[in-house]
Amino acid sequence: MKAYHEMTKEELAEEIKVLRDKYHDFQALDLHLDMSRGKPCKEQLDLSMGMMDILNSDSDLICDDGTDCRNYGVLSGIEEAKVLLGDMMENNPDNIIIYGNSSLNVMFDTVSRAMTHGIMGNTPWCQLDKVKFLCPVPGYDRHFAITEYFGIEMINVPMTPEGPDMDIVEKLVAEDESIKGIWCVPKYSNPQGYSYSTNTVRRFAKLKPAASDFRIFWDNAYGIHHLYPDHHDHILEILAACKRAGNPDLVYKFSSTSKITFPGSGIAALATSRNNLEDIEKQLKIQTIGHDKVNQLRHSRFFGDIHGMVLHMHKHAAILRPKFQAVDQILEEQLGGLGIGEWTKPYGGYFVSFDSLPGCAKEIVSLCKKAGVVMTKAGATFPYGKDPQDSNIRIAPSYPPIDELKTAMRLFTLVVRLVSARKLYSEM
Amino acid sequence: MKAYHEMTKEELAEEIKVLRDKYHDFQALDLHLDMSRGKPCKEQLDLSMGMMDILNSDSDLICDDGTDCRNYGVLSGIEEAKVLLGDMMENNPDNIIIYGNSSLNVMFDTVSRAMTHGIMGNTPWCQLDKVKFLCPVPGYDRHFAITEYFGIEMINVPMTPEGPDMDIVEKLVAEDESIKGIWCVPKYSNPQGYSYSTNTVRRFAKLKPAASDFRIFWDNAYGIHHLYPDHHDHILEILAACKRAGNPDLVYKFSSTSKITFPGSGIAALATSRNNLEDIEKQLKIQTIGHDKVNQLRHSRFFGDIHGMVLHMHKHAAILRPKFQAVDQILEEQLGGLGIGEWTKPYGGYFVSFDSLPGCAKEIVSLCKKAGVVMTKAGATFPYGKDPQDSNIRIAPSYPPIDELKTAMRLFTLVVRLVSARKLYSEM
Numbered sequence: 001m002k003a004y005h006e007m008t009k010e011e012l013a014e015e016i017k018v019l020r021d022k023y024h025d026f027q028a029l030d031l032h033l034d035m036s037r038g039k040p041c042k043e044q045l046d047l048s049m050g051m052m053d054i055l056n057s058d059s060d061l062i063c064d065d066g067t068d069c070r071n072y073g074v075l076s077g078i079e080e081a082k083v084l085l086g087d088m089m090e091n092n093p094d095n096i097i098i099y100g101n102s103s104l105n106v107m108f109d110t111v112s113r114a115m116t117h118g119i120m121g122n123t124p125w126c127q128l129d130k131v132k133f134l135c136p137v138p139g140y141d142r143h144f145a146i147t148e149y150f151g152i153e154m155i156n157v158p159m160t161p162e163g164p165d166m167d168i169v170e171k172l173v174a175e176d177e178s179i180k181g182i183w184c185v186p187k188y189s190n191p192q193g194y195s196y197s198t199n200t201v202r203r204f205a206k207l208k209p210a211a212s213d214f215r216i217f218w219d220n221a222y223g224i225h226h227l228y229p230d231h232h233d234h235i236l237e238i239l240a241a242c243k244r245a246g247n248p249d250l251v252y253k254f255s256s257t258s259k260i261t262f263p264g265s266g267i268a269a270l271a272t273s274r275n276n277l278e279d280i281e282k283q284l285k286i287q288t289i290g291h292d293k294v295n296q297l298r299h300s301r302f303f304g305d306i307h308g309m310v311l312h313m314h315k316h317a318a319i320l321r322p323k324f325q326a327v328d329q330i331l332e333e334q335l336g337g338l339g340i341g342e343w344t345k346p347y348g349g350y351f352v353s354f355d356s357l358p359g360c361a362k363e364i365v366s367l368c369k370k371a372g373v374v375m376t377k378a379g380a381t382f383p384y385g386k387d388p389q390d391s392n393i394r395i396a397p398s399y400p401p402i403d404e405l406k407t408a409m410r411l412f413t414l415v416v417r418l419v420s421a422r423k424l425y426s427e428m
Numbered sequence: 429m430k431a432y433h434e435m436t437k438e439e440l441a442e443e444i445k446v447l448r449d450k451y452h453d454f455q456a457l458d459l460h461l462d463m464s465r466g467k468p469c470k471e472q473l474d475l476s477m478g479m480m481d482i483l484n485s486d487s488d489l490i491c492d493d494g495t496d497c498r499n500y501g502v503l504s505g506i507e508e509a510k511v512l513l514g515d516m517m518e519n520n521p522d523n524i525i526i527y528g529n530s531s532l533n534v535m536f537d538t539v540s541r542a543m544t545h546g547i548m549g550n551t552p553w554c555q556l557d558k559v560k561f562l563c564p565v566p567g568y569d570r571h572f573a574i575t576e577y578f579g580i581e582m583i584n585v586p587m588t589p590e591g592p593d594m595d596i597v598e599k600l601v602a603e604d605e606s607i608k609g610i611w612c613v614p615k616y617s618n619p620q621g622y623s624y625s626t627n628t629v630r631r632f633a634k635l636k637p638a639a640s641d642f643r644i645f646w647d648n649a650y651g652i653h654h655l656y657p658d659h660h661d662h663i664l665e666i667l668a669a670c671k672r673a674g675n676p677d678l679v680y681k682f683s684s685t686s687k688i689t690f691p692g693s694g695i696a697a698l699a700t701s702r703n704n705l706e707d708i709e710k711q712l713k714i715q716t717i718g719h720d721k722v723n724q725l726r727h728s729r730f731f732g733d734i735h736g737m738v739l740h741m742h743k744h745a746a747i748l749r750p751k752f753q754a755v756d757q758i759l760e761e762q763l764g765g766l767g768i769g770e771w772t773k774p775y776g777g778y779f780v781s782f783d784s785l786p787g788c789a790k791e792i793v794s795l796c797k798k799a800g801v802v803m804t805k806a807g808a809t810f811p812y813g814k815d816p817q818d819s820n821i822r823i824a825p826s827y828p829p830i831d832e833l834k835t836a837m838r839l840f841t842l843v844v845r846l847v848s849a850r851k852l853y854s855e856m
Contacts, residue, residue: 049485057477070690108715262498265722287536294693
C-alpha cells in the first residue's frame with residue numbers, strides 16, 4: 001500500500017470513506033476493552049498461586065535470624081528478603097530496605113521526606129523558592145504525578161534508544177542548583193521499552209550536579225522482566241557505577257515484586273548507599289515499627305533464591321511474548337510503510353510506545369474510546385499530561401486476553417489510519 | 429508493713445540494707461527480661477495461625493464486588509474489609525479507608541500531608557511559623573515522636589481517669605490558632621488504661637478550635653481489647669458525636685488489627701468524614717495504586733464478621749488477663765500501703781501505668797536494667813522524653829511468659845522500694 005503522504009487528495013478521500021465504514025463496523029461490536037494500564041493478566045497472576053500454600057498453620061514463621069515474623073519489629077526487612085531482592089536488584093543486601101507493597105509509595109515518601117526534612121542535612125525542599133526535576137519523556141505518568149503533587153517544576157528531557165539525552169542532563173544539573181532529581185526507568189523503560197546504554201549509566205554515575213542534594217530516582221521496575229529467552233537487555237548496575245565514580249550517594253534505586261507475584265500484594269525495596277540509608281532510617285523509625293514480615297517470608301520461601309525467581313519470570317515471558325508479538329505484527333500489517341506512525345519493539349517490560357503524526361494522539365485515543373477500547377490517556381506520558389507534539393500513545397498489551405488484544409489493536413490501527421488520513425487531507 | 433514516710437531514719441537504713449542484699453541476689457540470677465514494649469506474646473500470635481490456611485492455591489481470590497484481589501487497584505480498600513473494620517471501629521464502611529500494615533504509618537502520613545499540603549484547603553503547616561499539638565500525658569511515645577520529628581511544639585495536658593483535662597483542652601484550642609491537633613488514645617489508654625468518659629467525648633465533639641484545620645487524632649488502638657468478660661469499657665463513638673455537634677470534620681480516627689492478628693502483618697484503617705476522606709484521597713491516589721488487598725481478603729475471611737473477631741479477642745483476653753492480674757497482685761503485695769507508688773488497674777489494653785515518688789523513675793528503670801530487666805525508658809510517656817516529675821513508668825505485661833513476668837515484677841517492686849527508701853533517707 002502507498003504511504004499516506006504520497007496519496008492524492010482523491011485517494012485520501014476514498015481511504016477515509018473506507019476507514020470510516022470500518023470504524024462504524026467496530027462501533028457496532030459494542031466492545032469494552034481496556035488497554036490503559038500495565039496490569040498483569042489473570043494467567044500471570046495464576047503463576048503465583050503457589051505462594052498461597054507456602055505458609056500455613058503448621059509453618060514455622062521464624063526467619064533465619066530467629067525473629068518471629070508474626071510480631072513487631074525489624075525496621076529494614078528480614079535478611080532473607082534482603083538477600084532475594086538484593087540478588088534481583090544486583091545490590092548488596094546491606095544496601096537494601098524492604099518496604100511494604102508499593103515501590104510507588106516508597107518514591108512518594110522519598111520525595112515527601114526531602115520536602116519536609118531535606119536530604120542528608122540539606123535544606124528541606126519546602127523551604128526553597130524553587131525545586132525542579134528532570135523528566136525523560138515520554139515517561140511514567142505516576143512519577144510525574146508525584147512531583148506535580150509536591151509543586152516541583154518538571155523539565156522535559158528527550159529520551160533516545162540509549163536513554164535520556166545525557167548532553168542535556170549533564171548541562172542542566174551542572175548549572176541549576178534548583179534541579180534536585182531525575183525520574184528514570186532505566187531498563188525496558190516505560191513506555192518505550194528502551195534500556196539505558198552502558199555509556200548512559202556511566203554518564204549518570206559521573207554527573208556533577210550543582211545541588212549536593214540532587215538524587216537520581218532510579219525506578220528499576222522491569223529489571224528481570226524479559227520477553228525473550230535469547231535476548232536479555234543488560235544495564236550497568238548504577239550503585240556500583242556511582243561508587244566507582246566517587247558519587248556513592250547520588251542514587252536511590254527502587255524496585256518491587258509487583259509484576260513478579262501479585263501487584264499490590266508484593267514487597268518493595270529501596271537500594272542506596274549507607275549514608276542515604278541512615279538518613280532514611282531516621283525518618284522510617286518514626287513512620288513505622290516495620291513492614292509486613294510475614295509477606296517478606298512468604299516471598300522468600302516461595303522463590304527460594306534468585307534462580308527460582310528467574311524461572312518464574314520465564315513463565316511470565318511465555319504469557320506476555322505472544323501478546324507483544326501480536327501487537328507488533330498488527331502494527332506492521334496495518335501501518336507498515338504508511339508513514340503515519342512509529343513504534344518500539346521492546347525486549348522486555350510492559351509497554352510499546354507509539355508515535356503518531358504530530359497532533360493526532362488525542363484524537364486517536366478519543367476515537368478508540370468511542371468504539372469501546374480504552375487506551376492510556378494521550379499526553380499521560382508527559383509531565384502535566386502535555387505532549388507538546390500530541391503524538392505519543394502508550395500501548396499496554398499485558399492485561400487483555402490475546403483475542404481481545406488483537407481486536408483492540410485492529411481498531412487502534414484503523415483509528416490511526418483514519419485520523420492520519422483526515423489530518424493529511426485537511427492539510428492539503 | 430509500715431509506710432516508708434512513717435519510718436525513722438534507722439528503720440529506713442535497715443530496710444535499705446535488706447533490699448540491697450536482695451537486689452544483689454537478683455543480679456546474680458543473670459536475668460534477660462524485656463518488658464519495654466506492648467508486644468503480644470507467642471501464645472497470642474498462635475491464636476491467628478489459622479489465618480495462614482484461609483487462602484491457598486485453590487482459593488478464589490475474588491472479593492465480593494468481583495475484583496481480583498491479586499491485581500492492582502482499589503485505592504480505599506475492599507468492601508468486606510471496610511465492613512469488618514467498620515464494625516470493629518463502630519463506623520460506617522463508607523467512612524473508612526483501609527491501609528497497609530501500620531496505623532502508625534497512617535498517622536505519620538496524616539501529619540506529613542498536613543505539613544506539605546494543609547488540611548482541606550488550609551495553609552500547609554510547613555508554611556506556618558508555629559504549629560502546636562496537645563499531648564495528654566502520660567501518653568504514647570510513638571505519637572510524640574511523630575510530632576517531634578515534624579518540629580511541632582508539644583504541650584502537655586494532664587490525663588485524668590475520665591480522659592484529658594478538658595477544661596485545659598477547651599481553653600487552649602479556643603484561644604490558640606497554632607494548635608492544630610491533639611493525640612488521643614481514648615480507650616484503655618496508653619499507658620494508663622483509662623477510657624474517656626461520655627462527658628469527655630462529648631466535650632471533644634463540641635470543641636470550638638480557633639484553627640479551622642485543628643483535628644483530633646483519635647488512635648483507637650484498643651477498641652475491642654478487653655481483659656475481662658464481665659467488664660468492658662465503652663466509649664461514645666467520636667465521629668457520630670462530632671457530626672451531632674455540628675463538627676463533622678473534627679476527627680481522624682485510627683485503628684488496626686495489629687494486636688488482633690499479627691502485629692506488622694495486619695491491616696490498618698482510618699475513619700473520618702467524607703470531606704476529610706476526599707481531601708486525603710487526593711494525596712493517596714498519588715502515593716499508591718492501592719494497599720495489600722490479598723491481606724485484606726485474608727483478614728475478612730478469617731474472621732467472617734465482627735462476631736468472629738469478638739470471639740477471637742476472648743482468647744487474647746484469656747492469655748493476657750492472668751498477666752495483668754499477676755502484675756497487680758505483686759504490686760499490691762510488695763508495695764501496698766508503703767506510700768511509695770501508685771498504679772492503674774485497667775480493664776483492657778496493653779499497659780499498667782506506675783507512678784513512683786517524684787524523682788525516682790529514672791533510677792528505678794536504671795537499676796532494673798542493671799539487674800537484667802528492661803522496662804520502657806523513664807520519661808518515654810512524655811513529649812521530648814521529659815517527665816517533669818520523673819515518676820511515670822509504663823509496665824507492659826503482655827510479652828514475657830508469666831513466670832518471667834512475675835520475676836520481673838518482683839525485681840521491679842524491690843527496686844521501687846530500694847530507690848524510694850534511699851530517696852526518703854537522703855531527704856531526712
